[in-house]
Amino acid sequence: YTVAVLPGDGIGPEVTREAVAAVDAAGAAHGFHVRWSTHDFGGVAIDRHGPPLPDATLAACRAADAVLLGAVGGPRWVGGAETPETGLLAIRKALGLFANLRPARVDDPALSPLKAGIAAGADVLVVRELTGGLYFGDKVEGDEEASDLCRYSRGEVERIAHVAFKAARDRRGRVTSVDKANVLATSRLWRRVVTAVAADYPDVALDHMYVDAAAMALVTGPTRFDVILTENLFGDILSDALSVLPGSIGLLGSASLGDGGPGMFEPIHGSAPDIAGEDRASPAGAIEAAAMMLDQLGETRAAGALRQAVAEAIAGGVRTPDLGGTARCSAFGAAVRGRID
Amino acid sequence: YTVAVLPGDGIGPEVTREAVAAVDAAGAAHGFHVRWSTHDFGGVAIDRHGPPLPDATLAACRAADAVLLGAVGGPRWVGGAETPETGLLAIRKALGLFANLRPARVDDPALSPLKAGIAAGADVLVVRELTGGLYFGDKVEGDEEASDLCRYSRGEVERIAHVAFKAARDRRGRVTSVDKANVLATSRLWRRVVTAVAADYPDVALDHMYVDAAAMALVTGPTRFDVILTENLFGDILSDALSVLPGSIGLLGSASLGDGGPGMFEPIHGSAPDIAGEDRASPAGAIEAAAMMLDQLGETRAAGALRQAVAEAIAGGVRTPDLGGTARCSAFGAAVRGRID
Numbered sequence: 101y102t103v104a105v106l107p108g109d110g111i112g113p114e115v116t117r118e119a120v121a122a123v124d125a126a127g128a129a130h131g132f133h134v135r136w137s138t139h140d141f142g143g144v145a146i147d148r149h150g151p152p153l154p155d156a157t158l159a160a161c162r163a164a165d166a167v168l169l170g171a172v173g174g175p176r177w178v179g180g181a182e183t184p185e186t187g188l189l190a191i192r193k194a195l196g197l198f199a200n201l202r203p204a205r206v207d208d209p210a211l212s213p214l215k216a217g218i219a220a221g222a223d224v225l226v227v228r229e230l231t232g233g234l235y236f237g238d239k240v241e242g243d244e245e246a247s248d249l250c251r252y253s254r255g256e257v258e259r260i261a262h263v264a265f266k267a268a269r270d271r272r273g274r275v276t277s278v279d280k281a282n283v284l285a286t287s288r289l290w291r292r293v294v295t296a297v298a299a300d301y302p303d304v305a306l307d308h309m310y311v312d313a314a315a316m317a318l319v320t321g322p323t324r325f326d327v328i329l330t331e332n333l334f335g336d337i338l339s340d341a342l343s344v345l346p347g348s349i350g351l352l353g354s355a356s357l358g359d360g361g362p363g364m365f366e367p368i369h370g371s372a373p374d375i376a377g378e379d380r381a382s383p384a385g386a387i388e389a390a391a392m393m394l395d396q397l398g399e400t401r402a403a404g405a406l407r408q409a410v411a412e413a414i415a416g417g418v419r420t421p422d423l424g425g426t427a428r429c430s431a432f433g434a435a436v437r438g439r440i441d
Numbered sequence: 442y443t444v445a446v447l448p449g450d451g452i453g454p455e456v457t458r459e460a461v462a463a464v465d466a467a468g469a470a471h472g473f474h475v476r477w478s479t480h481d482f483g484g485v486a487i488d489r490h491g492p493p494l495p496d497a498t499l500a501a502c503r504a505a506d507a508v509l510l511g512a513v514g515g516p517r518w519v520g521g522a523e524t525p526e527t528g529l530l531a532i533r534k535a536l537g538l539f540a541n542l543r544p545a546r547v548d549d550p551a552l553s554p555l556k557a558g559i560a561a562g563a564d565v566l567v568v569r570e571l572t573g574g575l576y577f578g579d580k581v582e583g584d585e586e587a588s589d590l591c592r593y594s595r596g597e598v599e600r601i602a603h604v605a606f607k608a609a610r611d612r613r614g615r616v617t618s619v620d621k622a623n624v625l626a627t628s629r630l631w632r633r634v635v636t637a638v639a640a641d642y643p644d645v646a647l648d649h650m651y652v653d654a655a656a657m658a659l660v661t662g663p664t665r666f667d668v669i670l671t672e673n674l675f676g677d678i679l680s681d682a683l684s685v686l687p688g689s690i691g692l693l694g695s696a697s698l699g700d701g702g703p704g705m706f707e708p709i710h711g712s713a714p715d716i717a718g719e720d721r722a723s724p725a726g727a728i729e730a731a732a733m734m735l736d737q738l739g740e741t742r743a744a745g746a747l748r749q750a751v752a753e754a755i756a757g758g759v760r761t762p763d764l765g766g767t768a769r770c771s772a773f774g775a776a777v778r779g780r781i782d
């Protein structure tokens with residue numbers, strides 16, 4: 101396989117380094133080889149080249165089987181015309197990554213901010229539409245007045261709905277579509293299209309929920325959800341709310357997928373500039389992102405081996421500071437590699 | 442005072458009945474008198490008159506010193522061209538109610554869905570812009586494509602910012618403005634205007650947060666917030682997430698205020714059609730809404746007496762089913778009246 105690595109900013113380089121090494125170890129054990137190439141993206145690309153997504157980086161991503169991203173952003177680049185965040189939106193659009201998959205599972209309810217009895221057993225996948233809605237509609241900037249347009253087409257809703265229903269088949273067979281159909285025209289279209297697509301999946305149960313009610317339910321009863329299907333901005337908010345329920349966002353990864361082209365895989369944590377370069381970040385989220393990448397490439401046994409190794413390392417007491425331990429980023433990575441078979 | 446009562450649908454009539462009686466008792470004890478008039482609004486108005494907000498109802502509200510609302514909505518009216526929800530949006534716009542105040546305080550951390558150590562001490566006021574943004578922008582309905590426009594003007598942001606900064610002065614002096622300025626043009630205008638307004642309030646601390654980070658922080662550390670200032674849709678989502686933290690949404694009220702005209706006061710719970718007419722709902726939220734109304738009318742001692750009476754009734758074991766008890770709606774109302782002095 102060919103994988104384009106975009107280490108990005110802050111702790112991005114140190115966590116992707118461990119993820120790359122973990123995949124190499126899994127490849128050696130499971131009989132595949134990855135050809136890695138590393139490219140500037142985000143703040144580091146702004147500093148070196150001007151734009152956060154240089155043409156050469158995009159070309160390398162297009163030519164790859166998958167993209168592994170670290171993290172982008174930091175206070176240095178806030179307020180510019182081109183920011184690491186505009187680079188992120190640009191690469192999602194350019195690669196057609198319309199489906200963002202963000203799973204979170206509560207393994208140890210003691211670590212959750214929710215009462216253990218409420219958190220126990222929660223296992224939710226947010227399927228977020230990633231290239232439409234308010235993020236990409238026409239914008240009018242202004243000091244007296246400003247506007248953003250939220251637009252969705254039937255086709256955009258259909259294709260993300262299929263992703264959610266298919267994912268539900270491999271899980272517990274339930275999709276909750278989240279919208280604000282009592283207020284928004286785009287949500288009314290969303291609800292009609294999702295309901296129509298559901299007819300193709302008689303084995304999957306569908307219900308609809310308003311976004312405000314969903315925000316409450318994630319806190320009061322997250323176990324009621326299996327797959328949450330929602331549009332771009334609601335997905336941004338709800339997937340972040342979901343991500344804190346397991347107790348450490350350092351463990352979570354996300355996948356952004358298009359139609360046939362390379363997918364992009366990243367930990368959900370940010371660039372954490374305050375601890376960058378100190379070898380203190382947890383690479384577990386980046387390794388989970390790499391596991392999602394291997395799943396996508398068809399190397400599901402190697403993906404399972406990565407996850408198993410992370411779980412064993414943590415259970416064996418190798419813990420980074422976010423989990424209350426003192427293990428270094430590099431030491432955690434080595435512990436994972438040593439447990440891959 | 443003249444107050445227009447809009448009991449609305451579901452449990453609305455039974456809870457407002459107790460709130461009205463509680464205010465009458467407080468008026469007798471504190472030397473004021475309220476002239477109540479009751480009007481159809483919401484689903485009940487659709488059934489009787491056609492529109493959810495009949496002209497006569499709106500005229501009565503305009504002529505009143507305040508509006509006390511129960512709750513609107515129910516499965517019977519879903520999907521119509523005019524719904525109870527469109528009535529709610531129409532009355533907010535017609536009365537110019539641009540400021541929605543939704544306070545929530547964790548009194549008993551044992552009742553919170555959050556771990557007690559995280560919830561203890563949380564005391565947050567959401568100041569939500571209520572007549573702009575995606576709710577009221579141009580809409581294009583469609584089966585192939587749909588859109589909603591999010592628009593804000595400088596003046597709309599300024600006036601709600603002033604509400605938030607003033608509220609913070611009477612609290613702990615801290616405003617967190619929530620936006621999505623890394624993506625939305627309206628959020629960038631929002632952030633600039635809020636920052637400019639802050640110059641008038643050197644005694645209030647201001648910080649800015651992205652909406653996704655705010656959704657996480659409400660779950661992982663709600664005590665970091667004092668006043669949250671945000672636009673209409675973000676406020677809808679975040680205030681609902683906040684509202685579950687105390688453990689029972691049955692206790693909370695909200696105020697919607699304009700510029701000089703009558704304000705509208707309502708419990709934050711919905712119409713709960715499943716238990717309507719069974720005398721099982723808690724009127725505590727409606728009584729809290731009435732207390733917020735008395736505060737606004739300048740009867741702050743009577744407002745305090747209402748809150749005190751509710752707290753004493755609950756502490757004395759008079760609890761409706763949402764708090765684990767068996768007290769009826771009417772019995773709880775009587776217990777509150779009996780404790781007003």
Ligand SMILES: CC(C)[C@H](C(=O)O)[C@@H](O)C(=O)O
Pocket residue numbers: 185188336623624653
């Ligand atoms: C950085 C920002 C533009 C981005 C988003 O809002 O999509 C981030 O919050 C995310 O969820 O990946």
Ligand SMILES: CC(C)[C@H](C(=O)O)[C@@H](O)C(=O)O
Pocket residue numbers: 282283312526529530677
């Ligand atoms: C019923 C709905 C239109 C309304 C809103 O979204 O404003 C409600 O959720 C609220 O918060 O008052």
